[in-house]
Amino acid sequence: MEFAAYTPCPELQPYIKVIWELRSSRTAQQCAHFEKVLPDGCAELILQLGEPFLQRNGQRVIKQGSAFVYGQITRYIELQPQAYAHTVGVKFHPYGLSCFTRLPQDALLNASADMRDLFPAGDDYLTEKLFHARHVQERVRLIEQHFISLLRQIRFLQQPDLLREAVERINRLNGQARIADLARSLYTTRRELERKFKSGIGISPKQLSGICKFKQVMTTWKNFNSLTELALAAGYYDQSHFIKDFKSFAGEKPKIFLARTSELTDVFTAGV
Secondary structure: OEEEEEOOOOOOOOOEEEEEEEEEEOOOOHHHOOEEEOOOOOOEEEEEOOOOOEEEEOOEEEEOOOEEEEOOOOOOEEEEOOOEEEEEEEEEOOOOHHHOOOOOHHHHOOOEEEHHHHOOOOOOOHHHHHHHOOOHHHHHHHHHHHHHHHHHHOOOOOOOHHHHHHHHHHHHOOOOOOHHHHHHHOOOOHHHHHHHHHHHOOOOHHHHHHHHHHHHHHHHHHHOOOHHHHHHHOOOOOHHHHHHHHHHHHOOOHHHHHOOOOHHHHHHHHOO
16 A cells, blocks of 8 residues: 655645545455544545545445545544555645635534535546546646635635634644633633634534544554553543543554554554
């Protein structure tokens, strides 16, 4: 599996975190298993240039679309790459997607929407252009052109200054900020901050903080000799609370989940 991430042009950096590309060729046996993609606090545009992934929702298995946006997720999703996968993605900052659409972000919570429905002013032929592009740099340029065009067309562009500052503070404190203190430092009320988060990000400040702590666990766990040390470093003073939170995001206890390897999980945890 080949994965690469690219920083967008300066005009888009306030809204888009990275543009990434994944390529994979697998045998039938390798395609027989579903792998988990974990919450990371960011919505993503997914453009399938190869065979679309399969997604398992409980007992139901569906084939993903060719161009769609997945909103915030608060628990894992299960995907199965096919024999030939070639996917291009756009990972937004937590508040970034709301700058391109009128749709309240909590309407996309744990759900997806067709790209054409979400960006009616966008390029209907973007996926086809990406498919015929000769190299990844050209694909990145086409995506940048697409979103720069949207920025210039959309008059209702929101200025996410408060949300950007709130997210930066949550990240700086590794998800350990007290929400009341966070609201006070931003000269707003907790209720108003939560309202803005749900509309502009899709989840509450508390939920984003929990995901931030979970991300820290997933990116640093190999540096620790025990789960107790890992939990303390992530800001948990009660291991049962740590296990409960981990299981809510990953669907399994940390000892079980971290003992199993998953290429797709590792790529999206470490890659972006």
